[in-house]
Amino acid sequence: MPEDTTPAAPGVASEVGRLRTVMLHRPGNELRRLTPRNNDVLLFDGLPWVDRAQDEHDAFAAALRTHGVEVLYLTELLAETLADPAARAEAMDRTLTGIRLGDSLRAYLEGFLADHDPAQLAEVLTAGLAVAEIGRTKSLVTALSGPEDFVIEPLPNLLFTRDSSVWVQDRPVVTSLAMPARRRETQLTDLVYGFHPRFGGTERLHGPDREFLEGGDVLALADGVLAVGVGERTRPAGVERLARSVFERGLARTVLAVPIDQDRATMHLDTICTMVDVDAVVMYPNVAHRLAAVAVRPGADGELLISETAPFVVAAAEAMGIDELRVIDTGLDPITAEREQWDDGNNTLAIGPKLAVAYERNVETNSRLEAAGIEVIRIAGSELGSGRGGPRCMSCPISRDAL
Numbered sequence: 001m002p003e004d005t006t007p008a009a010p011g012v013a014s015e016v017g018r019l020r021t022v023m024l025h026r027p028g029n030e031l032r033r034l035t036p037r038n039n040d041v042l043l044f045d046g047l048p049w050v051d052r053a054q055d056e057h058d059a060f061a062a063a064l065r066t067h068g069v070e071v072l073y074l075t076e077l078l079a080e081t082l083a084d085p086a087a088r089a090e091a092m093d094r095t096l097t098g099i100r101l102g103d104s105l106r107a108y109l110e111g112f113l114a115d116h117d118p119a120q121l122a123e124v125l126t127a128g129l130a131v132a133e134i135g136r137t138k139s140l141v142t143a144l145s146g147p148e149d150f151v152i153e154p155l156p157n158l159l160f161t162r163d164s165s166v167w168v169q170d171r172p173v174v175t176s177l178a179m180p181a182r183r184r185e186t187q188l189t190d191l192v193y194g195f196h197p198r199f200g201g202t203e204r205l206h207g208p209d210r211e212f213l214e215g216g217d218v219l220a221l222a223d224g225v226l227a228v229g230v231g232e233r234t235r236p237a238g239v240e241r242l243a244r245s246v247f248e249r250g251l252a253r254t255v256l257a258v259p260i261d262q263d264r265a266t267m268h269l270d271t272i273c274t275m276v277d278v279d280a281v282v283m284y285p286n287v288a289h290r291l292a293a294v295a296v297r298p299g300a301d302g303e304l305l306i307s308e309t310a311p312f313v314v315a316a317a318e319a320m321g322i323d324e325l326r327v328i329d330t331g332l333d334p335i336t337a338e339r340e341q342w343d344d345g346n347n348t349l350a351i352g353p354k355l356a357v358a359y360e361r362n363v364e365t366n367s368r369l370e371a372a373g374i375e376v377i378r379i380a381g382s383e384l385g386s387g388r389g390g391p392r393c394m395s396c397p398i399s400r401d402a403l
């Protein structure tokens with residue numbers, strides 16, 4: 001019988017259902033824009049060696065494919081999307097609108113980009129554009145800029161596709177990113193889900209102009225149960241908006257709001273806690289016992305019912321309808337734990353129950369996961385990790401099997 005190549009229908013109801021389709025972004029020229037002068041504002045802790053980062057990423061994608069996962073690339077989807085004139089017009093409008101460019105430069109760029117084919121335009125929208133790369137503009141803005149200044153900002157954090165959209169059941173949630181360096185990313189995911197033939201017509205939830213909400217904070221603990229971190233990125237109002245949207249559509253019955261430290265090391269919930277089995281998480285031991293949650297449930301007439309604060313593991317188990325949410329004891333001394341958390345040891349990507357991708361460098365966390373019965377697929381991340389994100393951050397699951 002010929003192999004069935006029909007793509008799996010979109011839908012994500014858990015963290016650990018067998019992963020069928022995932023969206024990645026292969027690191028590209030946007031990373032070559034990073035310098036010691038701009039890396040902080042562009043949210044990288046160093047300057048990755050880009051060729052090596054691409055090799056590491058290719059190995060990550062290959063490991064997923066080996067396990068039967070369909071890998072979609074954001075830039076390919078974007079280029080295909082931009083072949084639609086309506087999508088292209090919207091992309092131009094969104095990219096060039098705003099108070100930064102001024103009328104002369106905006107008009108110039110409209111003409112300049114009109115000559116770009118969809119793939120070239122996708123490249124500019126992701127890798128950005130510097131003054132040195134465009135011609136004479138008759139614009140005061142470029143006259144007073146240096147050659148390296150950006151007229152379109154690069155998006156080095158596009159690598160972390162987890163954050164710019166997240167699927168809740170069969171709907172894409174286009175998020176709203178808090179940091180200025182990342183805000184434009186969601187214009188691109190919004191375009192892809194709005195116009196690409198593979199997704200066209202799917203209702204999008206939330207959106208780039210809504211309250212701050214980042215995908216790395218959203219964990220699907222079980223069918224109908226979401227946990228959402230609240231900290232440096234996602235704000236309480238973002239969780240509230242998401243809760244209303246998913247309750248109104250019957251996509252979830254409980255949303256746990258989980259306050260996390262407002263630190264770079266713990267920018268998202270998935271930097272400290274990820275699921276590796278239907279009832280188990282790997283969690284940063286230094287916070288495991290003080291992580292708390294507030295449960296939000298739908299009330300009458302669109303009201304939200306807000307619970308008292310409870311320990312996270314207790315609130316999660318109750319919402320999931322299980323006796324206990326197991327926290328795999330990574331048994332690390334506090335210094336090793338802090339080092340491995342910084343290097344995304346807790347940021348695993350489950351591709352099925354008890355099967356997770358992790359960075360190889362987190363030797364101790366990985367061996368404790370294995371001791372607890374989790375099969376660990378190790379990948380290199382020496383260059384990929386310089387943006388502070390691991391396998392979960394670098395992946396946006398689009399389809400997972402129901403458990």
Ligand SMILES: NC(=O)NCCC[C@H](N)C(=O)O
Pocket residue numbers: 042043044157160162163179182215216217267268270271387388389390392393
């Ligand atoms: N889900 C995640 O934790 N994503 C990692 C995002 C890293 C990126 N450099 C950022 O600061 O936003």
